[in-house]
Amino acid sequence: MSKTLDPVTLAILNGRLEQIADEMDATLYRSAFNPIIAEARDACHGLYHAETGATLVQGTRGLPIFVGAMAFAVKAVIDKVKKDGDELAPGDTYLFNDPYAGGTHLNDFRLVRPVFRDGELYCWIASVGHWLDIGGNVPGGFNAKATESFQEGVRIPPVKLIANGVMNRDLIDILAANSRVPASNYGDLNGQLNALDLGEKRLADVLEAYGDDIVAAAFEAFSDRAEAMMREAVRALPDGVYTFEDYLDNDGITADKLTIALDLTISGDEMTLDFSRSSAPCAGPLNIAYSTAAACCYVALKHVFTAVPANAGCLRPITFNIPETTLLGVKPPKPVGGYTETILRVIGVVFGALAKADPALATAGPFGTINALSVAGYRDDGSRYVMFSFFGGGLGGNPESDGLNHANNPISMATIPPAEILEASYPVKFTQWALRPDSAGAGRHRGGVGAVYELETMTDADVFLLGERGIYPPLGVAGGGDAALNRFVWETDAGERSPELASKIADVRVRPGQKVRIESPGGGGFGDPKTREPEKVARDVRLGFVSREAARETYGVVLDDKGDVDPTETRNLREGAAA
Known part of the structure; x- marks a missing residue:
């Protein structure tokens, strides 16, 4: 189906569909009550596949780690609908923050809504934003001493917030009763609902203009293109196994370090990311769930292979091995509130392993x-x-x-x-x-x-x-x-x-x-x-980035009283160090 679409139509649709997610982002940023969404933009929106929940379109401004995890979140809602035999209706909206079912940590609330065309489920539209406080032992949720998720806040599985156009006020009351700042959370919730309403309207405009089949074909073409480009990027790397390790200071409970270890295998146009040598689940909140770990890898690969479109197709050539025996694939009630620190280390080891495959990276x-x-x-x-x-x-x-x-x-x-x-x-x-x-x-x-x-x-x-x-x-x-x-x-x-x-x-x-x-x-x-240009070192000193002492001891650059490079002393110092 996708082959029938000409490149111009695909380019126009790609721009219009991305704009939907961008506009949803902007709507939430401008209406959220808490600065972490309104100013820091700790949120994202996108469109997702009707049957699999796979990412179809993301915006250019949303939080990438959310984009990677949201496919798992939408799939969690799809699984619930199938399990419970729920009847879906236009406007139905599911809410949850479960970090083990496509979430990240308890502060990040997801809203997932089906989009219908002619009575049939066409796709899903979703929003996620960081709410300021959701209970737990520590205001704000980042409890460095947590040993169970119960100490980090209230955990909500996928539940219907809106059914047949009616808001579940009991659920709103439960959420309010479990927050130190319920008004802030309620404002953010309404901002997310407004973003979903706008996204649904903008998508309907595109579907009316181009037709449901044409847009569906474009979704397929975008994913196929992302897969092809990722395979090409992987194929350009030499086959082999590349390892990298880095460490977390501790888990907040004991002083023991935590290891994040990656064995990255390149075989033709496919890549395997194996984290099985990483540390076991820890007592403190530095654990993460499988979906979060996979999302980290998605973010890392997108940083390295910048030309590859960001949708589910780019992950087709990638295989993950993230066992439950590691701190990267935990189940409840292991605490996960410090996930932000762990995902940074996961992204870092992906960068490190890829750099071994290609030093230019x-x-x-x-x-x-x-x-x-x-x-x-x-x-x-x-x-x-x-x-x-x-x-x-x-x-x-x-x-x-x-x-x-x-x-x-x-x-x-x-x-x-x-x-x-x-x-x-x-x-x-x-x-x-x-x-x-x-x-x-x-x-x-x-x-x-x-x-x-x-x-x-x-x-x-x-x-x-x-x-x-x-x-x-x-x-x-x-x-x-x-x-x-x-x-x-x-x-x-x-x-x-x-x-x-x-x-x-x-x-x-x-x-x-x-x-x-x-x-x-x-x-x-x-x-x-010692190979840094001396004039760059002198400029760093003038700007206050580097002290005179560090310029001399670390860079081998001597400055005169005016802050200019002393070429003779610098040459003697560097040559002496080399000898």
Whole structure:
């Protein structure tokens, strides 16, 4: 069927269908109550296959990790409909946040709706967004001490929120009763419903303009094209088995490190990703479910093979081995609230293994933690607040350039919420929001620079952090240096303190005026630092990215009193180091 469509029609339909998801994203961003959706864009939308739930179309602005996982989420709804013998009707909408059934963690709520044409199910349309608080032991949900999912919040399996056009108010009441900030969640829910309504209307416009069969044929053609392009990309890599390992600091309960190990096999135009050597399920919240792990790989491959369209077809040549005996394929009630840290390491090992297959793909490690910070308390008027935010750091150097400074992680298109928005929304004040000197891994192409975020609370407040890279730094490659470690401190009457388990803490209380500070890592460096152009090092010093001491000791570059390169001293220092 797809062969009958000419390239021009396919291109137009691809643009119009992507625009549907983009417009749904924009609708939610502009109507959500909580800054993590409205400003950070922690959400996504898409269209999914009627029978399999496979991704048909995604937008260009949605969170990629959600896009990869949503196919599993839609399939979970399809399975429920079949199991229960549900009768579907136009407008029916399922809601759930179950991280073991196509979810990620409990804060991420999914809405899934069937789309009908002439009384027949045509496809599914879906929305996901990060709600601010859904109960559990810790405001905001990032409980670094959780040993069961029950301690992370309320878990909702796929249930009908809307049936035959009628909202289930009892379900709304249950959700409200299990949140510290129910008004925020209710606002986000309505934003997602509005996005679904708009997406359904825009899809109907396209179907009316082109016909149901033509659009269905386009969906098939898009998937076939993605498969062909992925097979071509894999075929270009040499056959073999490529291994890579990286580590998580700990699980928040014990100090033991966790290993994420990948054996990547290339055989012709097919690839197998085998994670069976990874650590066993852990006691703390650094576990993830199979669907989340597979979604990470999807994100990693899309980063590397940028020309391949992002739909289910690109995964047809890929086989996953993610056993339940590892922390990457857990079942309930294993805690998964810290999934953001684990998926970053999964993406990193995929990058690392592919770089062994083709060194031209090598990129040094990014800062590798979202530093999930929650600050909670009561305003002067007695109302409760929960501030949650994530923060940036440096990306890794690569064969062509330095890494980005103060960037977001490769899991997302999200943006770091602005300080002004957080200060306007919550009783906090930022006293530092700056780049962190000497945080980047040194190299011919250095890593991006991390950042310093310091805030003080205006009320008595509880503070919670779930982060990583406090023990195992972002890695340099090809002779490049590792980046600085993550660091978190808070003020007490006796001075500053840091967590015993590096970047995880769940029991800090601060008074008004006391500060908490995150010093995020930079990215790893690429190549020998002694081969970096001295003028680039001098510029880094002038900009405050690198100290004079590091310029001399790490890069072998000597600067004069004016900050210019001293060519003679630099040459002598570098030649002496080489000898």
